[in-house]
Amino acid sequence: MKLLIFGASGATGRLLVSAALAKGHAVTAFVRTPGKLAISHENLKVIVGNVADRQAVERAVVRYDAVFSCLGVGVPLKRDPAVVAGIGFIVAAMQQAGPERLIYLSFLGVRDGRRQLGLLLGNIIVPLVLRNEVTDHEVKESLVVQSSLDWTIVRPPKLSNGAATGEFRHGNGIRAASLLPAFMLAQINDTTYSRRTVSILR
Numbered sequence: 258m259k260l261l262i263f264g265a266s267g268a269t270g271r272l273l274v275s276a277a278l279a280k281g282h283a284v285t286a287f288v289r290t291p292g293k294l295a296i297s298h299e300n301l302k303v304i305v306g307n308v309a310d311r312q313a314v315e316r317a318v319v320r321y322d323a324v325f326s327c328l329g330v331g332v333p334l335k336r337d338p339a340v341v342a343g344i345g346f347i348v349a350a351m352q353q354a355g356p357e358r359l360i361y362l363s364f365l366g367v368r369d370g371r372r373q374l375g376l377l378l379g380n381i382i383v384p385l386v387l388r389n390e391v392t393d394h395e396v397k398e399s400l401v402v403q404s405s406l407d408w409t410i411v412r413p414p415k416l417s418n419g420a421a422t423g424e425f426r427h428g429n430g431i432r433a434a435s436l437l438p439a440f441m442l443a444q445i446n447d448t449t450y451s452r453r454t455v456s457i458l459r
Contacts, residue, residue: 263347265284266286275438278300291305308328308339308346315353315354318347318355319355322356326347328362335390340397341400358408359408361397361398363398364391398410411441411444411457412454413456
């Protein structure tokens, strides 16, 4: 399939690109800093651009089977209005020109998910230390949810760089730890979580 990945040069984005290429997909990576991607493959195309540039996003979002967003924050612990705007541009461009399938990487610390993180993380660290990042995720999720797209929001509580095991648990009441890019890829054709949020752990 033809896949477009925003935030492809981040830690999770790079893993997703590698996993998609390993599955035989044709991948386009939308990145601001191509040197951070460090992946070369005959089925990989790189678009250099900024998600805060509406026209760049509109030019990118055409002729794909699915779009992934692994966009992170520009500055840790602070609000990032450029990325929030970028998600709005992605959603608008997809609604205008397609495709319909959007898999968005969020965070389990958003208000209606953080109860699964435990007392210390969910009640203290997330609302106090990570409040700006969480607020941005909540705004971005609302842009996705209010759209007419066929979306799935994936909420991991923690990301890790361990070897992929091919095993994971998913659902709406999960309690632990890391996202596998394999799960995100599986959502391309899986309708189980169509227009739903999902928590995931390995």
